[in-house]
Amino acid sequence: xxxxxxxxxxxxxxxxxxxxxxxxxxxxxxxxxxxxxxxxxxxxxxxxxxxxxxxxxxxxxxxxxxxxxxxxxxxxxxxxxxxxxxxxxxxxxxxxxxxxxxxxxxxxxxxxxxxxxxxxxxxxxxxxxxxxxxxxxxxxxxxxxxxxxxxxxxxxxxxxxxxxxxxxxxxxxxxxxxxxxxxxxxxxxxxxxxxxxxxxxxxxxxxxxxxxxxxxxxxxxxxxxxxxxxxxxxxxxxxxxxxxxxxxxxxxxxxxxxxxxxxxxxxxxxxxxxxxxxxxxxxxxxxxxxxxxxxxxxxxxxxxxxxxxxxxxxxxxxxxxxxxxxxxxxxxxxxxxxxxxxxxxxxxxxxxxxxxxxxxxxxxxxxxxxxxxxxxxxxxxxxxxxxxxxxxxxxxxxxxxxxxxxxxxxxxxxxxxxxxxxxxxxxxxxxxxxxxxxxxxxxxxxxxxxxxxxxxxxxxxxxxxxxxxxxxxxxxxxxxxxxxxxxxxxxxxxxxxxxxxxxxxxxxxxxxxxxxxxxxxxxxxxxxxxxxxxxxxxxxxxxxxxxxxxxxxxxxxxxxxxxxxxxxxxxxxxxxxxxxxxxxxxxxxxxxxxxxxxxxxxxxxxxxxxxxxxxxxxxxxxxxxxxxxxxxxxxxxxxxxxxxxxxxxxxxxxxxxxxxxxxxxxxxxxxxxxxxxxxxxxxxxxxxxxxxxxxxxxxxxxxxxxxxxxxxxxxxxxxxxxxxxxxxxxxxxxxxxxxxxxxx
Numbered sequence: 001x002x003x004x005x006x007x008x009x010x011x012x013x014x015x016x017x018x019x020x021x022x023x024x025x026x027x028x029x030x031x032x033x034x035x036x037x038x039x040x041x042x043x044x045x046x047x048x049x050x051x052x053x054x055x056x057x058x059x060x061x062x063x064x065x066x067x068x069x070x071x072x073x074x075x076x077x078x079x080x081x082x083x084x085x086x087x088x089x090x091x092x093x094x095x096x097x098x099x100x101x102x103x104x105x106x107x108x109x110x111x112x113x114x115x116x117x118x119x120x121x122x123x124x125x126x127x128x129x130x131x132x133x134x135x136x137x138x139x140x141x142x143x144x145x146x147x148x149x150x151x152x153x154x155x156x157x158x159x160x161x162x163x164x165x166x167x168x169x170x171x172x173x174x175x176x177x178x179x180x181x182x183x184x185x186x187x188x189x190x191x192x193x194x195x196x197x198x199x200x201x202x203x204x205x206x207x208x209x210x211x212x213x214x215x216x217x218x219x220x221x222x223x224x225x226x227x228x229x230x231x232x233x234x235x236x237x238x239x240x241x242x243x244x245x246x247x248x249x250x251x252x253x254x255x256x257x258x259x260x261x262x263x264x265x266x267x268x269x270x271x272x273x274x275x276x277x278x279x280x281x282x283x284x285x286x287x288x289x290x291x292x293x294x295x296x297x298x299x300x301x302x303x304x305x306x307x308x309x310x311x312x313x314x315x316x317x318x319x320x321x322x323x324x325x326x327x328x329x330x331x332x333x334x335x336x337x338x339x340x341x342x343x344x345x346x347x348x349x350x351x352x353x354x355x356x357x358x359x360x361x362x363x364x365x366x367x368x369x370x371x372x373x374x375x376x377x378x379x380x381x382x383x384x385x386x387x388x389x390x391x392x393x394x395x396x397x398x399x400x401x402x403x404x405x406x407x408x409x410x411x412x413x414x415x416x417x418x419x420x421x422x423x424x425x426x427x428x429x430x431x432x433x434x435x436x437x438x439x440x441x442x443x444x445x446x447x448x449x450x451x452x453x454x455x456x457x458x459x460x461x462x463x464x465x466x467x468x469x470x471x472x473x474x475x476x477x478x479x480x481x482x483x484x485x486x487x488x489x490x491x492x493x494x495x496x497x498x499x500x501x502x503x504x505x506x507x508x509x510x511x512x513x514x515x516x517x518x519x520x521x522x523x524x525x526x527x528x529x530x531x532x533x534x535x536x537x538x539x540x541x542x543x544x545x546x547x548x549x550x551x552x553x554x555x556x557x558x559x560x561x562x563x564x565x566x567x568x569x570x571x572x573x574x575x576x577x578x579x580x581x582x583x584x585x586x587x588x589x590x591x592x593x594x595x596x597x598x599x600x601x602x603x604x605x606x607x608x609x610x611x612x613x614x615x616x617x618x619x620x621x622x623x624x625x626x627x628x629x630x631x632x633x634x635x636x637x638x639x640x641x642x643x644x645x646x647x648x649x650x651x652x653x654x655x656x657x658x659x660x661x662x663x664x665x666x667x668x669x670x671x672x673x674x675x676x677x678x679x680x681x682x683x684x685x686x687x688x689x690x691x692x693x694x695x696x697x698x699x700x701x702x703x704x705x706x707x708x709x710x711x712x713x714x715x716x717x718x719x720x721x722x723x724x725x726x727x728x729x730x731x732x733x734x735x736x737x738x739x740x741x742x743x744x
Contacts, residue, residue: 026091029080033095036073052096052125053103061122062260063096064302067131081129085149085276089127089301096125123228124167126259128302131274138239138251141277141296150298151274153306154237154253156265158426158437162231165258170226171199175215178205179223233262237273237298241409241443254297261300267423267438268445268486270407274302321576329576332565333639339650342637345565347400350393351543352536355657359384359524360397362654363448363490364405364574365636367629368582379472380582381490382629383521385454387512388528389501394494398450401492404567406575407447409440413457413495416440418464421449423485425478434479441468441487454495455513462518465491469521470622493522502529520618523626524658583635585628586642593631596652597624600660610675623659627651679716684724686710691730691741699737 037048052063071078081088101118133151141150171180180200199222203215235255244250255273257264265271279294321329332338343358362382369380386394402410411421420439427434441449454462468474468487475484497503497511512519519525565573585593604619631651635643683706690705691697702721706712721739724730729743 029077029088030091030095032074032077033092034099036070036077037096037099040069040073049103052100056100056104056122060260061124062126062128064128064130065092067129067133082133082149084147085129085301086147086278089129092127093125096127097122100125128261129274130302130304133274135272137243138253141253145277146279146296148277149274149301150277151272152237152253152298153270153272154239155443156235156267156269156271157238157252157443158236158267158435159265160234160428160435161433162233162262164229165232166227167230168228170223171220172223173203173205173215173219174221175203175219176205178203180205180220230259231262232256232258235265237271240270254295255300256297257300257303261303264303265305267436268442270306272304272306273298273300275300321572325572326576329573330639332573333637338638339634341564342570345570346404347393347397349547350396351540353393353528355654356386356397356526356528359526359654359658360401360492361637362630362633363492364401365577365633366490367632367636368584369488377472378625379470379488380629380632381472381488382523382626382633383469383491384493385519385522385525386492386494386528387497387525389530390496392528392530394528395452398452398492398494401448402450404570404574405448406571406578407444408450409444409447410450410452411440413451413453413455416451416457416461418461421461422464422468422474422487423476425476425481434481436476436481436483436485438485441465441474441489442485444489445486446488448490448492451491451493454493455498466518466521469518502527516618520620520622523623523629524655526658527661577636577639581636581639581641583632583641583643585631586644588645589631589643589648592645592648593624593627597627603660619659623655627655630654676716676719679712680720680723683712683717683720687720687724691739693741693744696738696740699732699739702739
């Protein structure tokens with residue numbers, strides 16, 4: 001028979017029918033498991049036999065077993081592993097070790113010496129179980145799932161240092177020097193409970209001389225050099241932010257990883273952990289005196305890393321898209337006007353703001369990250385700042401981006417501290433060691449951070465994200481921990497100007513209360529004004545009322561149906577583009593960009609000269625990189641490998657519409673701000689001379705006198721009257737037809 005090796009004695013129970021293969025006793029189970037490793041094949045390939053052999057020859061003593069294969073081989077075995085993993089897994093590991101010894105030393109069974117040598121060479125094999133079980137959230141784990149195999153997704157927020165846990169202890173009695181070997185149990189049970197816990201209290205060695213009273217109580221000491229140890233690591237898993245119900249804190253779960261599962265993840269990685277839901281008694285509870293209350297944790301049997309591309313709900317594991325999906329995405333990318341359609345599908349319930357939506361589309365896709373030969377990194381993520389009047393749907397846009405980006409964290413400025421955004425240093429309650437816990441920017445690695453109320457943040461908190469926005473790392477030196485964390489995130493921030501609304505009369509510098517350092521890190525800055533315009537107001541009112549009356553097929557200004565691409569498809573498409581495409585500039589595009597950057601600098605210089613003040617929004621080399629990134633993301637959106645001229649033109653148009661507009665904001669009628677202010681002072685002087693206190697005149701005569709006769713611009717006159725009314729020097733009556741001078 002194929003299952004029998006030569007030179008072995010086998011015994012078969014005579015009274016049992018030979019085909020009964022139910023795992024009743026541990027010995028039966030182990031035999032079945034060896035048979036599974038030996039016999040299971042897919043086609044002509046003996047999967048586990050070859051895999052195990054390959055791993056052992058590489059000196060890696062572990063084997064990953066797929067639970068589906070096991071259930072194909074024997075359903076009861078698979079059920080036993082799901083229901084009683086703590087009993088079956090040790091048997092599986094023994095079976096694998098025995099089977100591995102058979103592979104490496106086929107003749108070892110013939111002599112005792114050979115068997116010992118084999119046992120020394122392969123002491124133990126670690127089995128990791130890959131399963132397709134349903135994902136459970138931390139909140140779904142109840143007492144009924146205790147000691148069962150569970151599988152849950154989450155984000156690792158902290159990982160402890162590797163520590164050595166004893167798997168075999170060699171003890172020696174202090175009195176009679178008698179050796180003793182014990183095998184401590186795994187798990188977190190021994191955490192923080194002293195190294196001598198669990199050792200026998202009395203020496204039980206046979207004493208030939210009969211002088212037993214020499215051995216004291218607690219006689220054993222551990223001989224470390226003869227004991228064997230295995231790596232152990234404690235991870236802290238937090239449920240994904242999008243799974244937390246409103247108003248609740250995110251829950252944590254302790255994971256205990258050992259041997260080959262240690263050192264696999266860093267804080268910020270999104271993983272799916274499979275393990276045995278167990279419990280341990282923490283030292284805190286011992287002092288509290290409740291005997292039966294225990295703390296749950298997960299004993300890991302398998303770790304899957306979720307790559308950022310598939311971290312959305314659509315594809316839980318990495319960028320494994322089905323061929324149908326890939327075909328559909330390629331067609332989408334090739335369809336005409338895809339860029340326009342995608343931009344319109346962003347927050348379809350918000351009217352207008354097409355350019356802002358296009359900028360957000362660029363932010364979602366991002367440019368190409370570059371690592372130069374000298375190790376310097378150039379970021380590919382695009383940062384956008386929306387600065388504007390209240391009621392212009394800035395927060396709605398941020399909320400939408402949080403839903404559509406594969407990885408996103410939403411935070412509000414007032415409720416975020418510097419440590420909450422970057423990382424905090426915590427102290428472990430059991431081992432009293434310091435460890436790092438990542439904040440929002442670390443958790444959103446390779447995703448988007450939406451920061452609302454950006455202007456309400458304290459200055460010292462805002463400084464914390466300077467480095468994260470440009471270098472894409474967060475350096476920390478706190479409590480003796482010096483380290484660098486990754487934060488490859490795009491930042492989408494929304495802020496209100498200083499006075500609550502954007503004041504046209506002041507320069508952007510006075511309206512925007514941010515330091516130049518942070519403004520230069522934003523690739524696009526939009527000033528969103530709430531303009532009063534009757535036709536536009538009517539359209540918006542109609543649009544909003546339609547939404548409230550649940551009429552989904554809204555037609556926007558061009559007659560297309562808004563929101564053509566649904567949310568899940570957008571999410572999957574963004575993930576697909578990010579994983580598949582990293583465009584580079586073509587030669588013509590390079591030429592176009594460099595000449596354009598020079599003209600932009602000239603333009604800013606001109607604006608500065610006209611207004612006689614430094615521009616608060618700087619145009620630096622960073623802004624040239626910004627235009628490069630925007631054009632790359634436009635190419636990525638349609639899966640084009642090189643950046644063409646039309647991409648660069650659109651990128652330059654977006655940049656001009658956003659940041660360059662913000663630089664020259666406040667000028668009107670072809671006048672720069674400096675000239676406008678000068679004119680306003682002259683008009684004010686004339687007005688004070690012409691209208692003594694208590695006199696009044698008609699608005700029309702003022703327009704005739706100043707605009708028609710003296711050639712001032714009507715905009716300057718309007719602004720002067722507006723400012724003087726604010727200062728309570730003039731008062732209007734009769735629907736702004738009559739002007740009274742009331743104050744000095």
